[in-house]
Amino acid sequence: MARPDRTERPSPRDTAAVPLPRIPRTAALCGTLAALLAAPLLAAPSASASASPGPPEGGCPTAADAPPKRQMRAEWIASVVNIDWPSEPGLSPDEQRRELDALYDQAQADGLNAVFVQIRPTADAFWPSPHEPWSEWLTGEQGRDPGYDPLAYAVEEAHERNLEFHGWFNPYRVAMHDDPGRLTGDHPARENPDWVFSYGGRLYYDPGVPEVREFVVEAMMDAVENYDLDGVHFDDYFYPYPSGGQELPDTDTFAEHGRGFDDIEDWRRDNVDLLVKEMDQAVHAAKPHVKFGISPFGIWRNASSDPEGSDTSGFESYSGIYADSRRWVREGWVDYINPQVYWEIGLSVADYAVLVPWWAETVEGTGVHLYIGQAAYKAGNDGAWSDPQELSRHLDLNREHPEVLGDVYFSATSLQTNARAAMDRVVEDHYGSPALVPVKEDLGGRAPWRPRVVDAEPGEDGTELTIRPHWHSSPTYYAVYGFDGKPNPHDRWCGLKDPRNMIGTVRASDEGETVFTAPDDDGGRTYYVTALDRLHHESRAAMRYVP
Known part of the structure; x- marks a missing residue:
């Protein structure tokens, strides 16, 4: 529908109390004993993570031409x-x-x-x-x-x-x-x-x-x-x-x-x-x-x-x-x-x-x-x-x-x-x-626990990654990133910050397992998958190499 300019006259387009406090999402575990029991789980890295060095000194450089990851x-x-x-x-x-x-x-x-x-x-x-x-x-x-x-x-x-x-x-x-x-x-x-x-x-x-x-x-x-x-x-x-x-x-x-x-x-x-x-x-x-x-x-x-x-x-x-x-x-x-x-x-x-x-x-x-x-x-x-x-x-x-x-x-x-x-x-x-x-x-919310990539199989349209949430987490969706070649510490720490490495997102299935198809995959790629809550807080990444 054509809409007249509004600088001089309006278009026909169709188109005050202090706000209540924002209440963060209730933590899944609460109380001192629960926090103590959860501490080892929070601190323990996965086997793949423990083999990788930490982020580079001075942080990850930002590519001048990289678009915003969040928009x-x-x-x-x-x-x-x-x-x-x-x-x-x-x-x-x-x-x-x-x-x-x-x-x-x-x-x-x-x-x-x-x-x-x-x-x-x-x-x-x-x-x-x-x-x-x-x-x-x-x-x-x-x-x-x-x-x-x-x-x-x-x-x-x-x-x-x-x-x-x-x-x-x-x-x-x-x-x-x-x-x-x-x-x-x-x-x-x-x-x-x-x-x-x-x-x-x-x-x-x-x-x-x-x-x-x-x-x-x-x-x-x-x-x-x-x-x-x-x-x-x-x-x-x-x-x-x-x-x-x-x-x-x-x-x-x-x-x-x-x-x-x-x-x-x-x-x-x-x-x-x-x-x-x-x-x-x-x-x-x-x-x-x-x-x-x-x-x-x-x-x-x-x-x-x-x-x-x-x-x-x-x-x-x-x-x-x-x-x-x-x-x-x-x-x-x-x-x-x-x-x-x-x-x-x-x-x-x-x-x-x-x-x-x-x-x-x-x-x-x-x-x-x-x-x-x-x-x-x-x-x-x-x-x-x-x-x-x-x-x-x-x-x-x-x-x-x-x-x-x-x-x-x-x-x-x-x-x-x-x-x-x-x-x-x-x-x-x-x-x-x-x-x-x-x-x-x-508005509250928190990053879910890191998911798991439990399978990667060739499909008609690409590699089918099967993703499961951590048993302690119910993510809203997943983000999938792809890199050529074998796992690389730079990809884990810095590559995930560049949205040009993101293949896509997929809504988490209510059935527990979610399948994401990574297109145009001839093998020899490493995938990272993160879990996000409905307010878009992002977890640490799970990794899967597909030879």
């Missing part, structure tokens, strides 16, 4: 108005499943390691929610059961491909039209008409009503509590983008729920802050390992409005939609921030080369991860976007700022259509090797 590489899969999935309403369950499989397979082929899937686009649900009706984007009729659980399928298939699954929610949008009579009869917006206002031809929940905030958090948390999400994701829609000079119809709400604020705009920002803080608390209270992140509009404030702002002159989310995204980062109310920097390098009103350093400085020292939202939907447009190399140049620039930990592309369909040539360049220039998802240290 978020993701795409948005939008469901509203059937942008990406399902491609149209009313498809059969099998057709919907096949479409999603194809999107996931392409993501995997492009070297991505996560998907951000829109599962609550318009106060509705892609799962059997007790709070809101089935989404009309599934069947064409709001409230109609699609005949299966799309969210359960989407999570399962993402994990099967070892893709992180981030559930993408739109907090306040109720409908893409302004007629409450078109909603299901038992829709909360119809049962509570004082919760809703019409603006710009659409219906929205009023963020200033306390009961609204409580309800939308509860509705979204149903998915968090009942599905194996890796992340909870908000896009840039809080208060609606300005429309035709129309005033927001919330003066009565301000009069009733103003909480002592003198300025209605400060109050609106505080309403959004409260939602962000409360969602952060709710997510981590229920599941401490689940990441909470937001993808705000790419400009917080211009320097002409605030000396802390960016050297830009475009639309400001701070005053335009009351989204104080810089504060969310500084207060630690999000685990990651994913600004939509949807402009080319050199654009005077909103230069990509200005905004990325601004966001890098914003997150510096906060512990909040920074991923850049990339406008794949613009690829092929006139000007800079007519060059398939534009997206790749964005990633070149990102490499100059170590705070940038990855990229998210809008959207999945674009990566298969207008942006295909541009994404091919990205893959060639930047994604030639797999990448592990960055670790968010304060």
